[in-house]
Amino acid sequence: MKRIILFTALAVVLTLQTKAQQGLKAGDKAPVFTGVDQNGKIVTLKNALKAHRNVVLFFYRGQWCPYCNKHIKELQDSLNLLTDKDVYVIGVTPExxxxxxxxxxKTSAGFSILQDKDDEIMKAYQVNFMMDEATFTKYKGYGINLEENNGNTRHTLPVPATYIIDRTGKIKYVHFDPNYQKRASVKLLLSKL
Structure with a gap:
Protein backbone atom coordinates (compact mmCIF):
# COMPACT_ATOMS: atom_id res chain seq x y z
CA MET A 1 0.00 0.00 0.00
CA LYS A 2 2.85 2.36 0.89
CA ARG A 3 4.38 1.77 -2.55
CA ILE A 4 1.07 2.59 -4.29
CA ILE A 5 0.82 5.87 -2.37
CA LEU A 6 4.40 6.65 -3.41
CA PHE A 7 3.63 5.94 -7.05
CA THR A 8 0.52 8.12 -6.90
CA ALA A 9 2.55 11.05 -5.59
CA LEU A 10 5.19 10.54 -8.26
CA ALA A 11 2.49 10.31 -10.96
CA VAL A 12 1.85 14.03 -10.65
CA VAL A 13 5.52 14.83 -11.21
CA LEU A 14 5.86 12.48 -14.17
CA THR A 15 2.60 13.62 -15.74
CA LEU A 16 4.01 17.15 -15.84
CA GLN A 17 7.28 15.88 -17.32
CA THR A 18 5.59 13.92 -20.11
CA LYS A 19 3.07 16.59 -21.04
CA ALA A 20 5.04 17.56 -24.15
CA GLN A 21 5.25 13.93 -25.33
CA GLN A 22 2.40 13.12 -27.74
CA GLY A 23 2.94 9.62 -29.10
CA LEU A 24 1.81 8.51 -32.53
CA LYS A 25 -1.84 8.83 -33.55
CA ALA A 26 -4.44 6.48 -35.00
CA GLY A 27 -4.05 6.48 -38.77
CA ASP A 28 -0.26 6.93 -38.61
CA LYS A 29 1.98 4.35 -40.25
CA ALA A 30 3.53 2.22 -37.50
CA PRO A 31 7.32 2.37 -37.45
CA VAL A 32 8.83 -1.03 -38.17
CA PHE A 33 11.17 -2.53 -35.61
CA THR A 34 13.14 -5.65 -34.83
CA GLY A 35 14.06 -7.02 -31.43
CA VAL A 36 14.93 -10.19 -29.58
CA ASP A 37 12.39 -11.43 -27.07
CA GLN A 38 12.95 -13.13 -23.72
CA ASN A 39 13.25 -16.53 -25.45
CA GLY A 40 15.91 -15.39 -27.93
CA LYS A 41 13.35 -15.21 -30.79
CA ILE A 42 13.84 -12.42 -33.34
CA VAL A 43 10.59 -10.47 -33.45
CA THR A 44 9.84 -8.00 -36.23
CA LEU A 45 6.68 -5.97 -36.66
CA LYS A 46 6.73 -6.82 -40.37
CA ASN A 47 6.73 -10.59 -39.75
CA ALA A 48 4.17 -10.35 -36.93
CA LEU A 49 1.80 -8.52 -39.28
CA LYS A 50 2.36 -11.07 -42.05
CA ALA A 51 1.35 -13.86 -39.68
CA HIS A 52 -1.45 -12.07 -37.75
CA ARG A 53 -4.33 -9.68 -38.46
CA ASN A 54 -3.25 -7.26 -35.72
CA VAL A 55 -0.44 -6.55 -33.29
CA VAL A 56 -1.02 -5.15 -29.82
CA LEU A 57 2.17 -3.28 -28.99
CA PHE A 58 2.52 -1.91 -25.48
CA PHE A 59 5.28 -0.14 -23.60
CA TYR A 60 5.98 -0.66 -19.91
CA ARG A 61 8.37 0.93 -17.44
CA GLY A 62 9.84 -2.01 -15.55
CA GLN A 63 9.39 -4.91 -13.18
CA TRP A 64 9.44 -2.47 -10.25
CA CYS A 65 6.18 -0.80 -11.39
CA PRO A 66 3.05 -2.35 -9.83
CA TYR A 67 0.81 -0.78 -12.50
CA CYS A 68 2.93 -2.32 -15.27
CA ASN A 69 2.80 -5.74 -13.62
CA LYS A 70 -0.97 -5.51 -13.17
CA HIS A 71 -1.42 -4.58 -16.85
CA ILE A 72 0.88 -7.36 -18.07
CA LYS A 73 -0.91 -9.88 -15.86
CA GLU A 74 -4.27 -8.75 -17.27
CA LEU A 75 -2.95 -9.17 -20.83
CA GLN A 76 -1.61 -12.62 -19.98
CA ASP A 77 -4.82 -13.70 -18.23
CA SER A 78 -6.82 -12.72 -21.33
CA LEU A 79 -4.24 -13.74 -23.93
CA ASN A 80 -6.54 -16.41 -25.42
CA LEU A 81 -9.21 -13.78 -26.07
CA LEU A 82 -6.65 -11.75 -28.02
CA THR A 83 -5.07 -14.65 -29.89
CA ASP A 84 -8.55 -15.93 -30.84
CA LYS A 85 -8.87 -12.66 -32.79
CA ASP A 86 -5.52 -13.38 -34.49
CA VAL A 87 -3.59 -10.82 -32.43
CA TYR A 88 0.12 -10.99 -31.64
CA VAL A 89 1.08 -9.23 -28.39
CA ILE A 90 4.46 -7.52 -28.00
CA GLY A 91 5.69 -5.71 -24.89
CA VAL A 92 8.58 -3.23 -25.07
CA THR A 93 10.62 -2.03 -22.10
CA PRO A 94 13.96 -0.35 -21.41
CA GLU A 95 14.75 -2.84 -18.62
CA LYS A 106 5.77 -11.86 -11.47
CA THR A 107 3.20 -11.88 -14.28
CA SER A 108 3.59 -15.26 -16.04
CA ALA A 109 3.75 -13.33 -19.34
CA GLY A 110 3.84 -15.76 -22.25
CA PHE A 111 4.00 -13.24 -25.09
CA SER A 112 7.07 -11.57 -26.57
CA ILE A 113 8.77 -8.90 -24.47
CA LEU A 114 11.57 -6.92 -26.10
CA GLN A 115 14.34 -4.97 -24.43
CA ASP A 116 14.55 -1.55 -26.08
CA LYS A 117 18.24 -1.36 -25.27
CA ASP A 118 18.94 1.92 -27.09
CA ASP A 119 15.43 3.44 -26.74
CA GLU A 120 14.97 3.15 -30.52
CA ILE A 121 11.45 1.67 -30.43
CA MET A 122 10.31 4.12 -27.75
CA LYS A 123 11.66 7.02 -29.81
CA ALA A 124 10.05 5.76 -33.03
CA TYR A 125 6.64 5.61 -31.31
CA GLN A 126 7.30 8.90 -29.49
CA VAL A 127 6.69 7.47 -26.02
CA ASN A 128 10.17 8.02 -24.53
CA PHE A 129 10.86 10.63 -21.90
CA MET A 130 13.89 11.47 -19.83
CA MET A 131 13.41 11.51 -16.10
CA ASP A 132 14.93 14.63 -14.56
CA GLU A 133 17.65 14.27 -11.94
CA ALA A 134 15.39 15.25 -9.00
CA THR A 135 12.83 12.58 -9.89
CA PHE A 136 15.56 10.01 -10.51
CA THR A 137 16.94 10.75 -7.04
CA LYS A 138 13.45 10.41 -5.50
CA TYR A 139 12.93 7.06 -7.20
CA LYS A 140 16.35 5.90 -6.05
CA GLY A 141 15.46 6.91 -2.50
CA TYR A 142 12.45 4.58 -2.76
CA GLY A 143 14.65 1.70 -3.88
CA ILE A 144 14.08 2.07 -7.64
CA ASN A 145 17.39 2.50 -9.42
CA LEU A 146 16.75 3.04 -13.13
CA GLU A 147 20.44 2.78 -13.95
CA GLU A 148 20.59 -0.74 -12.53
CA ASN A 149 17.16 -1.70 -13.87
CA ASN A 150 17.84 -0.47 -17.43
CA GLY A 151 21.58 -1.08 -17.57
CA ASN A 152 22.39 2.48 -18.66
CA THR A 153 22.59 6.04 -17.32
CA ARG A 154 20.01 7.65 -19.63
CA HIS A 155 17.08 7.65 -17.14
CA THR A 156 14.67 7.02 -20.00
CA LEU A 157 11.23 5.56 -19.41
CA PRO A 158 8.29 5.08 -21.77
CA VAL A 159 4.88 6.56 -21.35
CA PRO A 160 3.02 3.24 -20.90
CA ALA A 161 1.20 3.49 -24.23
CA THR A 162 -0.63 0.76 -26.15
CA TYR A 163 -1.05 0.59 -29.93
CA ILE A 164 -3.17 -1.70 -32.09
CA ILE A 165 -1.53 -2.04 -35.50
CA ASP A 166 -3.45 -3.62 -38.37
CA ARG A 167 -2.12 -5.88 -41.11
CA THR A 168 -1.49 -2.89 -43.41
CA GLY A 169 0.89 -1.41 -40.85
CA LYS A 170 -1.46 1.41 -39.83
CA ILE A 171 -2.14 2.27 -36.23
CA LYS A 172 -5.85 1.74 -35.66
CA TYR A 173 -6.04 2.46 -31.93
CA VAL A 174 -3.85 4.33 -29.42
CA HIS A 175 -3.98 4.49 -25.66
CA PHE A 176 -1.51 7.19 -24.63
CA ASP A 177 -1.82 8.71 -21.17
CA PRO A 178 1.11 10.30 -19.31
CA ASN A 179 -0.53 9.13 -16.07
CA TYR A 180 1.18 5.74 -15.85
CA GLN A 181 -1.62 4.43 -13.62
CA LYS A 182 -4.04 4.41 -16.56
CA ARG A 183 -3.80 1.53 -19.03
CA ALA A 184 -5.88 0.16 -21.87
CA SER A 185 -8.00 -2.70 -20.57
CA VAL A 186 -8.27 -5.94 -22.50
CA LYS A 187 -12.00 -5.31 -22.84
CA LEU A 188 -11.26 -1.98 -24.54
CA LEU A 189 -8.61 -3.52 -26.78
CA LEU A 190 -11.00 -6.28 -27.86
CA SER A 191 -13.62 -3.67 -28.74
CA LYS A 192 -11.12 -1.91 -31.04
CA LEU A 193 -10.01 -5.00 -32.98
Whole structure:
Protein backbone atom coordinates (compact mmCIF):
# COMPACT_ATOMS: atom_id res chain seq x y z
CA MET A 1 0.00 0.00 0.00
CA LYS A 2 2.85 2.36 0.89
CA ARG A 3 4.38 1.77 -2.55
CA ILE A 4 1.07 2.59 -4.29
CA ILE A 5 0.82 5.87 -2.37
CA LEU A 6 4.40 6.65 -3.41
CA PHE A 7 3.63 5.94 -7.05
CA THR A 8 0.52 8.12 -6.90
CA ALA A 9 2.55 11.05 -5.59
CA LEU A 10 5.19 10.54 -8.26
CA ALA A 11 2.49 10.31 -10.96
CA VAL A 12 1.85 14.03 -10.65
CA VAL A 13 5.52 14.83 -11.21
CA LEU A 14 5.86 12.48 -14.17
CA THR A 15 2.60 13.62 -15.74
CA LEU A 16 4.01 17.15 -15.84
CA GLN A 17 7.28 15.88 -17.32
CA THR A 18 5.59 13.92 -20.11
CA LYS A 19 3.07 16.59 -21.04
CA ALA A 20 5.04 17.56 -24.15
CA GLN A 21 5.25 13.93 -25.33
CA GLN A 22 2.40 13.12 -27.74
CA GLY A 23 2.94 9.62 -29.10
CA LEU A 24 1.81 8.51 -32.53
CA LYS A 25 -1.84 8.83 -33.55
CA ALA A 26 -4.44 6.48 -35.00
CA GLY A 27 -4.05 6.48 -38.77
CA ASP A 28 -0.26 6.93 -38.61
CA LYS A 29 1.98 4.35 -40.25
CA ALA A 30 3.53 2.22 -37.50
CA PRO A 31 7.32 2.37 -37.45
CA VAL A 32 8.83 -1.03 -38.17
CA PHE A 33 11.17 -2.53 -35.61
CA THR A 34 13.14 -5.65 -34.83
CA GLY A 35 14.06 -7.02 -31.43
CA VAL A 36 14.93 -10.19 -29.58
CA ASP A 37 12.39 -11.43 -27.07
CA GLN A 38 12.95 -13.13 -23.72
CA ASN A 39 13.25 -16.53 -25.45
CA GLY A 40 15.91 -15.39 -27.93
CA LYS A 41 13.35 -15.21 -30.79
CA ILE A 42 13.84 -12.42 -33.34
CA VAL A 43 10.59 -10.47 -33.45
CA THR A 44 9.84 -8.00 -36.23
CA LEU A 45 6.68 -5.97 -36.66
CA LYS A 46 6.73 -6.82 -40.37
CA ASN A 47 6.73 -10.59 -39.75
CA ALA A 48 4.17 -10.35 -36.93
CA LEU A 49 1.80 -8.52 -39.28
CA LYS A 50 2.36 -11.07 -42.05
CA ALA A 51 1.35 -13.86 -39.68
CA HIS A 52 -1.45 -12.07 -37.75
CA ARG A 53 -4.33 -9.68 -38.46
CA ASN A 54 -3.25 -7.26 -35.72
CA VAL A 55 -0.44 -6.55 -33.29
CA VAL A 56 -1.02 -5.15 -29.82
CA LEU A 57 2.17 -3.28 -28.99
CA PHE A 58 2.52 -1.91 -25.48
CA PHE A 59 5.28 -0.14 -23.60
CA TYR A 60 5.98 -0.66 -19.91
CA ARG A 61 8.37 0.93 -17.44
CA GLY A 62 9.84 -2.01 -15.55
CA GLN A 63 9.39 -4.91 -13.18
CA TRP A 64 9.44 -2.47 -10.25
CA CYS A 65 6.18 -0.80 -11.39
CA PRO A 66 3.05 -2.35 -9.83
CA TYR A 67 0.81 -0.78 -12.50
CA CYS A 68 2.93 -2.32 -15.27
CA ASN A 69 2.80 -5.74 -13.62
CA LYS A 70 -0.97 -5.51 -13.17
CA HIS A 71 -1.42 -4.58 -16.85
CA ILE A 72 0.88 -7.36 -18.07
CA LYS A 73 -0.91 -9.88 -15.86
CA GLU A 74 -4.27 -8.75 -17.27
CA LEU A 75 -2.95 -9.17 -20.83
CA GLN A 76 -1.61 -12.62 -19.98
CA ASP A 77 -4.82 -13.70 -18.23
CA SER A 78 -6.82 -12.72 -21.33
CA LEU A 79 -4.24 -13.74 -23.93
CA ASN A 80 -6.54 -16.41 -25.42
CA LEU A 81 -9.21 -13.78 -26.07
CA LEU A 82 -6.65 -11.75 -28.02
CA THR A 83 -5.07 -14.65 -29.89
CA ASP A 84 -8.55 -15.93 -30.84
CA LYS A 85 -8.87 -12.66 -32.79
CA ASP A 86 -5.52 -13.38 -34.49
CA VAL A 87 -3.59 -10.82 -32.43
CA TYR A 88 0.12 -10.99 -31.64
CA VAL A 89 1.08 -9.23 -28.39
CA ILE A 90 4.46 -7.52 -28.00
CA GLY A 91 5.69 -5.71 -24.89
CA VAL A 92 8.58 -3.23 -25.07
CA THR A 93 10.62 -2.03 -22.10
CA PRO A 94 13.96 -0.35 -21.41
CA GLU A 95 14.75 -2.84 -18.62
CA UNK A 96 17.54 -5.41 -18.89
CA UNK A 97 17.04 -9.07 -19.79
CA UNK A 98 17.45 -10.01 -16.11
CA UNK A 99 14.69 -7.61 -15.13
CA UNK A 100 12.46 -8.78 -17.99
CA UNK A 101 12.85 -12.25 -16.46
CA UNK A 102 11.65 -10.80 -13.12
CA UNK A 103 8.64 -9.28 -14.88
CA UNK A 104 7.81 -12.65 -16.43
CA UNK A 105 8.15 -14.39 -13.06
CA LYS A 106 5.77 -11.86 -11.47
CA THR A 107 3.20 -11.88 -14.28
CA SER A 108 3.59 -15.26 -16.04
CA ALA A 109 3.75 -13.33 -19.34
CA GLY A 110 3.84 -15.76 -22.25
CA PHE A 111 4.00 -13.24 -25.09
CA SER A 112 7.07 -11.57 -26.57
CA ILE A 113 8.77 -8.90 -24.47
CA LEU A 114 11.57 -6.92 -26.10
CA GLN A 115 14.34 -4.97 -24.43
CA ASP A 116 14.55 -1.55 -26.08
CA LYS A 117 18.24 -1.36 -25.27
CA ASP A 118 18.94 1.92 -27.09
CA ASP A 119 15.43 3.44 -26.74
CA GLU A 120 14.97 3.15 -30.52
CA ILE A 121 11.45 1.67 -30.43
CA MET A 122 10.31 4.12 -27.75
CA LYS A 123 11.66 7.02 -29.81
CA ALA A 124 10.05 5.76 -33.03
CA TYR A 125 6.64 5.61 -31.31
CA GLN A 126 7.30 8.90 -29.49
CA VAL A 127 6.69 7.47 -26.02
CA ASN A 128 10.17 8.02 -24.53
CA PHE A 129 10.86 10.63 -21.90
CA MET A 130 13.89 11.47 -19.83
CA MET A 131 13.41 11.51 -16.10
CA ASP A 132 14.93 14.63 -14.56
CA GLU A 133 17.65 14.27 -11.94
CA ALA A 134 15.39 15.25 -9.00
CA THR A 135 12.83 12.58 -9.89
CA PHE A 136 15.56 10.01 -10.51
CA THR A 137 16.94 10.75 -7.04
CA LYS A 138 13.45 10.41 -5.50
CA TYR A 139 12.93 7.06 -7.20
CA LYS A 140 16.35 5.90 -6.05
CA GLY A 141 15.46 6.91 -2.50
CA TYR A 142 12.45 4.58 -2.76
CA GLY A 143 14.65 1.70 -3.88
CA ILE A 144 14.08 2.07 -7.64
CA ASN A 145 17.39 2.50 -9.42
CA LEU A 146 16.75 3.04 -13.13
CA GLU A 147 20.44 2.78 -13.95
CA GLU A 148 20.59 -0.74 -12.53
CA ASN A 149 17.16 -1.70 -13.87
CA ASN A 150 17.84 -0.47 -17.43
CA GLY A 151 21.58 -1.08 -17.57
CA ASN A 152 22.39 2.48 -18.66
CA THR A 153 22.59 6.04 -17.32
CA ARG A 154 20.01 7.65 -19.63
CA HIS A 155 17.08 7.65 -17.14
CA THR A 156 14.67 7.02 -20.00
CA LEU A 157 11.23 5.56 -19.41
CA PRO A 158 8.29 5.08 -21.77
CA VAL A 159 4.88 6.56 -21.35
CA PRO A 160 3.02 3.24 -20.90
CA ALA A 161 1.20 3.49 -24.23
CA THR A 162 -0.63 0.76 -26.15
CA TYR A 163 -1.05 0.59 -29.93
CA ILE A 164 -3.17 -1.70 -32.09
CA ILE A 165 -1.53 -2.04 -35.50
CA ASP A 166 -3.45 -3.62 -38.37
CA ARG A 167 -2.12 -5.88 -41.11
CA THR A 168 -1.49 -2.89 -43.41
CA GLY A 169 0.89 -1.41 -40.85
CA LYS A 170 -1.46 1.41 -39.83
CA ILE A 171 -2.14 2.27 -36.23
CA LYS A 172 -5.85 1.74 -35.66
CA TYR A 173 -6.04 2.46 -31.93
CA VAL A 174 -3.85 4.33 -29.42
CA HIS A 175 -3.98 4.49 -25.66
CA PHE A 176 -1.51 7.19 -24.63
CA ASP A 177 -1.82 8.71 -21.17
CA PRO A 178 1.11 10.30 -19.31
CA ASN A 179 -0.53 9.13 -16.07
CA TYR A 180 1.18 5.74 -15.85
CA GLN A 181 -1.62 4.43 -13.62
CA LYS A 182 -4.04 4.41 -16.56
CA ARG A 183 -3.80 1.53 -19.03
CA ALA A 184 -5.88 0.16 -21.87
CA SER A 185 -8.00 -2.70 -20.57
CA VAL A 186 -8.27 -5.94 -22.50
CA LYS A 187 -12.00 -5.31 -22.84
CA LEU A 188 -11.26 -1.98 -24.54
CA LEU A 189 -8.61 -3.52 -26.78
CA LEU A 190 -11.00 -6.28 -27.86
CA SER A 191 -13.62 -3.67 -28.74
CA LYS A 192 -11.12 -1.91 -31.04
CA LEU A 193 -10.01 -5.00 -32.98
Missing amino acids: TKENIDKTIK
